[in-house]
Amino acid sequence: MLLKVLNLCTYYQTGSSYVRAVDDISFELAKGETLGVVGESGCGKTAAALSLMRLIPSPGRIVSGKILFEGKDITALSIKELLSIRGDQIAMIFQDPMTALNPVLSIGEQLVEPFMIHRRLSRKVAIPLCIELLNKVRIPDAGSRMKSYPHELSGGMRQRVMIAMALALNPKIIIADEPTTALDVSIQAELLELLKNITREQNASLMLITHNLGIVARYADRVMIMYAGRIVEKAFTLNLYQTPLHPYTKGLLDSVPRLNQNNNKKLTPIKGQPPDLANLPQGCAFYERCTLKEARCKAKAPTLKKFTCDHEVACWLKEEGK
Amino acid sequence: MKSYLLKRLLYSLLTLWLVSLFIFAIARILPGDPVQGVLMASHMGIADNNLIEGLRAKFGIDQPLPIQYLVWVKNFIIGDFGVSIASGEKVFEMFMKRLPVTLELFMGSAIWSMLIGFSCGIISAVRRNSFLDHLLTVGAVLGLSIPVFWEGIVLIYLLSVMTHILPPSGYVPFTESITGNLLAMAMPTFIMGTQGAGLIARYVRSSLLSVLGQDFIRTAYAKGLSERQVLIRHALKPAMIPVTTVAGLTFGYVTAGSFIVEYMFAIPGLGRMGVNAIFANDFPVIQATLFIVAINILAVNFLVDVLYGYLDPRVKVRS
Amino acid sequence: MKNRIFIVGLIIILGFLAIAAIAPQIVPCDPEAQDLYHVLEGPSRQHLLGTDDVGRDLLSRVIMGTRPTLFIGVTATFLSSVIGVLMGLIAGYKGGFIDMFIMRLTDTFMCMPVLIVVLALVAVLGPGIKSVIMAITFINWTSFARIVRGEVLFARELPYVEAARAMGASGLRIIFFHLLPNVTAPVIVTASIAISGNIMLESAVSFLGLGAQPPTSTWGNELRIGYSYLEIAPLFSLVPGALITLSVLAFNFIGDGLRDTFDPRLSNTLLNKNVKKSEVK
Numbered sequence: 001m002l003l004k005v006l007n008l009c010t011y012y013q014t015g016s017s018y019v020r021a022v023d024d025i026s027f028e029l030a031k032g033e034t035l036g037v038v039g040e041s042g043c044g045k046t047a048a049a050l051s052l053m054r055l056i057p058s059p060g061r062i063v064s065g066k067i068l069f070e071g072k073d074i075t076a077l078s079i080k081e082l083l084s085i086r087g088d089q090i091a092m093i094f095q096d097p098m099t100a101l102n103p104v105l106s107i108g109e110q111l112v113e114p115f116m117i118h119r120r121l122s123r124k125v126a127i128p129l130c131i132e133l134l135n136k137v138r139i140p141d142a143g144s145r146m147k148s149y150p151h152e153l154s155g156g157m158r159q160r161v162m163i164a165m166a167l168a169l170n171p172k173i174i175i176a177d178e179p180t181t182a183l184d185v186s187i188q189a190e191l192l193e194l195l196k197n198i199t200r201e202q203n204a205s206l207m208l209i210t211h212n213l214g215i216v217a218r219y220a221d222r223v224m225i226m227y228a229g230r231i232v233e234k235a236f237t238l239n240l241y242q243t244p245l246h247p248y249t250k251g252l253l254d255s256v257p258r259l260n261q262n263n264n265k266k267l268t269p270i271k272g273q274p275p276d277l278a279n280l281p282q283g284c285a286f287y288e289r290c291t292l293k294e295a296r297c298k299a300k301a302p303t304l305k306k307f308t309c310d311h312e313v314a315c316w317l318k319e320e321g322k
Numbered sequence: 323m324k325s326y327l328l329k330r331l332l333y334s335l336l337t338l339w340l341v342s343l344f345i346f347a348i349a350r351i352l353p354g355d356p357v358q359g360v361l362m363a364s365h366m367g368i369a370d371n372n373l374i375e376g377l378r379a380k381f382g383i384d385q386p387l388p389i390q391y392l393v394w395v396k397n398f399i400i401g402d403f404g405v406s407i408a409s410g411e412k413v414f415e416m417f418m419k420r421l422p423v424t425l426e427l428f429m430g431s432a433i434w435s436m437l438i439g440f441s442c443g444i445i446s447a448v449r450r451n452s453f454l455d456h457l458l459t460v461g462a463v464l465g466l467s468i469p470v471f472w473e474g475i476v477l478i479y480l481l482s483v484m485t486h487i488l489p490p491s492g493y494v495p496f497t498e499s500i501t502g503n504l505l506a507m508a509m510p511t512f513i514m515g516t517q518g519a520g521l522i523a524r525y526v527r528s529s530l531l532s533v534l535g536q537d538f539i540r541t542a543y544a545k546g547l548s549e550r551q552v553l554i555r556h557a558l559k560p561a562m563i564p565v566t567t568v569a570g571l572t573f574g575y576v577t578a579g580s581f582i583v584e585y586m587f588a589i590p591g592l593g594r595m596g597v598n599a600i601f602a603n604d605f606p607v608i609q610a611t612l613f614i615v616a617i618n619i620l621a622v623n624f625l626v627d628v629l630y631g632y633l634d635p636r637v638k639v640r641s
Numbered sequence: 642m643k644n645r646i647f648i649v650g651l652i653i654i655l656g657f658l659a660i661a662a663i664a665p666q667i668v669p670c671d672p673e674a675q676d677l678y679h680v681l682e683g684p685s686r687q688h689l690l691g692t693d694d695v696g697r698d699l700l701s702r703v704i705m706g707t708r709p710t711l712f713i714g715v716t717a718t719f720l721s722s723v724i725g726v727l728m729g730l731i732a733g734y735k736g737g738f739i740d741m742f743i744m745r746l747t748d749t750f751m752c753m754p755v756l757i758v759v760l761a762l763v764a765v766l767g768p769g770i771k772s773v774i775m776a777i778t779f780i781n782w783t784s785f786a787r788i789v790r791g792e793v794l795f796a797r798e799l800p801y802v803e804a805a806r807a808m809g810a811s812g813l814r815i816i817f818f819h820l821l822p823n824v825t826a827p828v829i830v831t832a833s834i835a836i837s838g839n840i841m842l843e844s845a846v847s848f849l850g851l852g853a854q855p856p857t858s859t860w861g862n863e864l865r866i867g868y869s870y871l872e873i874a875p876l877f878s879l880v881p882g883a884l885i886t887l888s889v890l891a892f893n894f895i896g897d898g899l900r901d902t903f904d905p906r907l908s909n910t911l912l913n914k915n916v917k918k919s920e921v922k
Contacts, residue, residue, distance in 0.1 A: 055543055079548075087546030094544075099537035104560045104635060113555070114545055149635040165545070333748070340749040348761055460646075463897070467890040469841045471848045472882030475868055479879065483872050578756045582845055586868075597849065600760045608761060612753060619752040 001068075002205055003029040003052075003173060008065035010044075010051045019278045021047035021060060023229035026304075029173065034199070034206040036220030036237065038213060038252070040274055044229040045209045046095075049175045052207075053086050069173075088118040091166035093195075095178040097158035101150040107134075107161055108146030114168040133164040137194060156187040163191070167198055174199055175207045180215075192219060213256055217241055225249050228275055228285035231304055235311040245313040247290050284316070292317055330627045334620045341616045342398075345609050346391050398613065404606035408599070413610045416595060423493065424580060424591035426507060431515030431576055438519040443526025447561075448553065450531060458523065465520025470579045473513050474586045481509065491587040510587045514579040518572040525568050530561040563633045570623040577615055647898020653891035661707040670698035672705045673856060681874040690876050694866060703881055706858040709770060710888070713859075714840035717777035722832050724778065725785020726824065730816050732786065733793025744790070747783035755780055756845055763851045770853045773846055777839050788831055789824045796823040826903040830896055837892035844885045860885050 010022035021044045029035050037045045050056050052067055054074060067074040069085065077085070094100040102110055108130060115126035127146065134142035137160040150158055159179060166174055176195060180188040196219055199206045208220055216223050217237060224234040225248065233246040244250045251270040272289040275281060283298040284290070290297065296316050304314045385393070397404065403413035442462065446455045482490035488509055494502035533539065534557055542556040580593035588594070592611065599607035660667070669689070676696030683691045690699040732743040759776040766772035796802060802819050810819075846852045847861025848868075855862070860881035867878030 050540075053544060055540060057540070083546050083548055085546070086544055092541075092544040094537060094541060096537060100541045102538040102542070102556050102560070104563070104633070105556070106635075113542075113547065117546055117551070151636050162541075165541075333745075336745060337748040337752060340745055341752060344749055344753070348758070348765075351765055463893050464890060467837060467841075467893050468886050469844055469882065469889065471845065471864065471868075472886055475864070475871060475878050475882055479871055479875050483875070574754070577754050581754070581756050582848070585849070596754075596757055597760070600757065600764055600851075603764065608757070612757060612761075615754040615757070616752045623752070 001028050002031045002070065004066075004068040005052070006066040006068065008048070008051060008067060009063040010047050010056055010060060011063045012060040014059065014278065017278050019060075020044075020229045020280060021277060022051060023280075024065070025226075025229075025231050026065075027224055027231065027234065029205050029207060031172070031205060032200075032203045033222065034196070034208055034220045036216035036223040037207060037209045037226060038211065038216055038223060039226035040211060042274060042277070043226045044277075045226050046177055047229075048226070049092070049177050049207065049209055052173075052175060053090055053092060054082055055086075055092075084118070087114050087171070088169050089171055090173045090175065091169070091171040093159075093162050093166045093174065093176040093179045096182045097155060097162050098150075098182065100162060101158055103150055105149075106146065107148050107150065107153070111146070111161070111165055111168070114165065118169055130164075130168075133168055134161070136167075136198065137161070137164045139164075155183050156191065159183060159187075159191055160194070163195055163198070167202065167204075170202050171204060173205045173207065175209070177209045178211070179208075181210070181212075188215075213252060225252070228280065229277055230285065230314065231312075232286070232315070233311075233313045234304065239308075239311050243311075245307055245311065245318050246286075246315050247292050247317075248286050251289075251291075326631065327628060330624055334624050338617065338620055341620075342395060342613065343391075345612045345616070346394060348608075348612070350387065350390075350605075394609070398610075403610040406599075406604055406607050408602040408604040408607075413606050416607070417592065417610060417614070420590055420592045420595055422496075423589060424584070424593060426496070427511055427514060427580060427583070427589070427591060428576060430507060430511035431513075431518065431579070432572075433515075434511065435515035435518035435522060435572065435576075438515070439522025440526055442519070442523040444530060444553075444558075446523065446527040447530035447534065448549075459527070462520040462523040462527075465516045465523070467520075468516060470513055470517070470582045471586060473516060474509070474583065477509050477513065491589075493587075493589045506587075506589075510583045510589060514576050514583050517575040517579065521568055521572055521575065522565065525565050526561065529564045530557060533557050533561040536560075559633065563630065566626050566629050566633065569626050570619060573619060573622045577619070644898060644902075646894045647902075650891040650894025650898065653887060654895065657707055657711060657888055657891075660704060661711050664704050664708055668698075668701035668704050670701045672697060672701040672858060674698070681870055681877070683874065684876065690880055691874055693863070693874075693877060694870060699863075699877060699880065702858045702863060703860070703884065706860045706863060706881065707884075709853050709857055709859045710840060710843065710861070710885070713770060713773055713777075713843045713853075714836045714888075714892075717774045717781060717839045717843070718832050718836045720774065720778040721781035721835070722785050722828055725782035726789050726821075726828055728782065728786040729789025729824070730793055730820060733790040734797065734812065734816055734820060740790070743786060747786055750780055750783045753780070755842065759842060759846060760849065760851060763846060768851045768854055770857070773843055773852055776846075777842055781835060781839065784835065785828060785831055788827050792824045792827055793820050796820050830900045830903055833892050833899055834896035837889040837896070840885065840892070841889050 005028070006026050008022055008025050009020070012019040012021055023044070025044075025048060027035070037048070039045050047056065047060065051062055052074065054062065054077075056062065062075050065075065069089070072081075074082070074085070101107075108127065111130040111133065112123055112126040115121045115129060116123065119126075121129075130146060131142045134145060139145055139157060139160050145153070145157075150161075153161065159182075163179075166176075174195075179195065180191055183191065192215060195206070206219075208216065210216060220237050222235065223237050223240050224231050225240075225246065226232065227248050233240065233244070233249045235245075240249065241253070244253055248270070251268070254268045255270060257267060270289055275285055275288065281287065282301075284293075284301050287293050287297050294316065302314045302316045304312050305318075307313050307318050394404075401414055403417065405411070406413055406416060409416075442458045446458045446462075449455050478490045481488045489506055492506055494506045496503045539552060539556060542552045547555065577593075580591065581597050582593070583589070584591045584593035585597045592614070595607060596611035598604075599611060670687075674697060676692065678696065679688075679692050680694055680696045681692060682688060682696075685691070688698045688700065690703065693699055693702060728743050732740040758780050759773070762776035762779060763772045766775060797820070802815060805815055805819050843852060843859070844861035844864065847859050848865045850865060852861055853859045863881040864878050864885070867874065867876075867881065870877050
């Protein structure tokens with residue numbers, strides 16, 4: 001297994017209280033696989049992704065758990081070892097290409113960095129490689145674009161640059177945090193296709209974080225659904241869509257329109273708000289919004305259990321394998 | 323970019339014109355007839371009407387005010403700053419004689435205030451909320467709050483009266499003795515740069531902090547850059563852009579400091595010339611001093627605009 | 642951290658104000674009583690800080706000096722804030738030529754060496770407390786005008802102000818009822834920082850001998866005379882200077898604290914200005 005996350009907890013400490021952004025999650029990522037991570041904003045998916053590279057900003061920190069990348073525990077690496085993994089073995093694509101690129105450095109300046117830092121190449125040698133990269137992500141006129149500044153490019157172009165930057169050194173894992181959320185719908189599909197093709201070509205694993213179930217259905221091999229810092233359901237994409245087990249997953253699927261569905265079926269949004277992560281109530285975090293809640297749900301939080309051999313869910317109602 | 327700079331330049335020139343009107347006015351309403359001053363000094367206050375008329379003509383104050391203004395501006399442009407009432411010297415020559423002294427002070431204090439200001443600000447921002455950060459932050463406010471003259475007195479007391487390390491005042495020309503010059507200039511330079519250092523440290527800190535919180539810093543870390551590399555390659559340049567704008571303010575502080583410091587330490591520079599001119603109601607000298615300072619502040623601000631456009635690629639697009 | 646600093650500043654200033662209020666009651670000796678047999682003496686039981694060049698009790702002089710020093714700093718700031726706020730309101734609300742004129746005027750004032758202008762004005766008006774206040778006010782209103790104008794330009798476009806205008810409110814009514822409340826916070830912050838600058842300016846003028854005239858004791862005056870006797874009686878100049886520094890520092894602390902609590906936007910006034918400048922789209 002390329003990446004194995006075990007009981008990862010990432011908390012933000014504010015005064016004396018903790019915000020449990022990531023609360024005891026475990027998952028795996030195989031070589032060449034695409035894993036979709038789905039959840040509402042604030043459910044901890046970005047914090048989980050940042051934890052993988054130990055990029056959690058203060059006052060947050062990884063409290064416990066292990067992140068085994070090729071057998072090495074990332075949480076226990078020295079800074080030097082960590083730096084040699086970031087950007088080389090594991091790369092990240094951020095949500096907003098507007099702010100994720102340095103506004104006062106040219107595209108070229110930012111693109112050559114991975115080559116210079118990790119491969120110790122000179123700028124001169126790196127520049128043609130960068131131009132090649134820009135061609136690969138289909139940026140027209142790549143040579144002259146190297147001298148452009150981020151504000152001179154459109155949003156879509158900027159995100160292509162981000163993708164090129166992440167893919168520069170053929171990383172083994174690419175984490176894409178809502179890579180198309182900030183872009184026009186028309187460009188989204190094109191960019192995702194591009195990302196998918198290149199990762200496949202390089203046989204890299206992709207962790208695709210999104211709140212868009214449609215994107216996950218199309219691009220991910222496996223999906224995990226997060227709610228309030230925890231994983232509530234984990235399955236192969238097809239299984240999850242055909243037989244969603246957790247009430248939250250069902251709710252998510254019922255709240256998005258689907259073309260292949262009976263038009264008469266009403267969309268039902270999930271009522272209520274996600275709980276405050278600093279003040280999680282006792283029991284299941286989804287209790288307040290759940291339509292199927294029972295007394296035992298309030299008493300104790302369910303843990304992730306295998307329902308079938310490759311479908312896991314954290315819900316008391318599914319505990320007995322009904 | 324060009325039209326942006328052109329606009330700034332036009333504004334500066336307009337301001338300069340208003341400054342000239344203001345300075346002209348202020349010097350004309352100063353009390354005491356300058357002619358009377360000269361008479362007191364050279365003729366024991368006894369004079370006949372012819373002498374008075376002659377002197378009035380010599381200073382050009384027998385003309386109507388608008389004419390006086392135009393003549394003054396014209397002369398100023400060709401480098402004729404008039405003649406000092408107190409000493410009879412040409413103001414331009416007085417100015418040139420004192421310029422190198424003040425220039426040395428300015429350069430010295432600019433260098434040290436930037437050195438201290440930048441390093442303290444950067445350390446504060448990088449180690450934010452540490453004990454060192456709190457210490458440096460309080461230090462910066464202290465630097466901004468210590469009046470120049472009191473800092474002077476304390477340092478003179480500590481370094482001259484008590485320990486005799488540095489001379490309490492006086493000036494040694496560079497050509498005469500290099501060490502003597504440096505010893506004499508050490509305290510004044512340090513004092514003149516203190517406020518600037520505090521100001522720069524505060525701005526560098528807050529600017530760098532806001533940059534370090536931006537998304538692109540996280541991107542840089544995700545690429546595998548070390549903290550030092552992120553700071554040098556990604557954070558410093560965008561953080562320095564807004565800091566350039568305090569250069570004008572710092573220059574103002576240093577200028578104000580120079581008047582008192584040169585007066586305290588008996589350094590024959592432009593600041594001392596200006597203060598003495600005030601005491602003597604020497605209006606040509608006052609005018610020249612005010613005007614030169616104003617031109618310099620305007621020039622510094624204009625240079626800041628140019629530098630800004632050069633540092634920040636986003637400005638070019640705007641215009 | 643900022644809060645603690647604010648409270649320290651506040652305590653210092655309240656202490657100074659209390660001392661100023663009851664100064665004549667707490668002075669240990671008559672601050673004007675000369676004793677030519679005991680000049681420039683060091684600290685003793687009778688004179689805790691020693692005596693000045695004509696044998697007056699330094700501690701009493703310094704305590705009395707609290708009054709004019711704070712009075713000048715506060716009054717000059719108050720007057721300049723009134724003028725500056727009015728100018729800023731007019732410039733921001735009226736716009737056009739008036740705005741242009743007032744703003745160029747502030748530009749003009751801002752590129753002048755403050756100290757020399759104040760000295761020159763004091764020379765024109767004749768040395769004394771009144772002249773110093775007038776001179777400082779004359780040069781100091783511009784920073785208030787600039788900040789108020791910026792706030793008004795921002796507030797003018799707010800929906801509730803537009804609504805008031807649509808309902809036919811008069812210009813004066815809009816200025817005083819709708820725009821003025823918006824600018825109080827930044828004006829208070831600017832004022833507390835301006836007080837520290839003005840105390841420093843007043844002391845500098847006094848130090849050069851053009852401030853309040855004898856026998857009035859201000860810290861700057863004590864400092865000037867004491868400076869000549871630095872070798873014999875160091876406390877004579879060190880103590881008043883320390884008090885000036887302490888009060889300037891305290892007002893700066895208060896200003897910093899207020900800025901952080903009142904309006905985080907202001908803490909980067911210069912930065913914000915430039916963000917706007919460089920906004921591309």
